[in-house]
Amino acid sequence: SQQGEEDPQALSIQEGENATMNCSYKTSINNLQWYRQNSGRGLVHLILIRSNEREKHSGRLRVTLDTSKKSSSLLITASRAADTASYFCAATTSYGKLTFGQGTILTVHP
């Protein structure tokens, strides 16, 4: 079974707005990663947050991790039409094995 559950399943916003996606997981993790997948393409790594970190930034991305609640969130600020994609969280549990969440489909309207 999949480790992560993501919320919302789909998100539709206007360009310039912020997009927030949430992820919950069930077991202990070494780190949590976020990936983006454009339609018909492979996954692209966005950001990794280790289990001893609480917040991390990369450009317009902000990730938080709450290990007590077993949850993480991804915030994309000032969204662009090019951010339209599916976003997956992935928990790393053992030997680098990734278990993906169900994903959030983000649509950013110009």
Add this chain to the structure above:
Amino acid sequence: DTEVTQTPKHLVMGMTNKKSLKCEQHMGHRAMYWYKQKAKKPPELMFVYSYEKLSINESVPSRFSPECPNSSLLNLHLHALQPEDSALYLCASSQVPGQGLYQPQHFGDGTRLSIL
């Protein structure tokens, strides 16, 4: 362009055919992965190779046979597949995880497989 190259991009095969999917990377990564992804679903791990040796098999049916002939190449041999095996097959590579350091995985664009 991705740094992990998968061929072919599309493959249609009958249930009695034998075919192979290929994956190549030149980033010096010594861990390579096969995932299966159904439409609107997340990728599911199938196999992991570390230093050219199979380290994880996620109870994949024997009609899927992986092979890692060298540190840059990963193959997935297919034989007697079922219609439910139709999916996007993704290859990924990374530095070998170790000492609690887990590196991001780099994905190819996948092979879209259709079983008739």
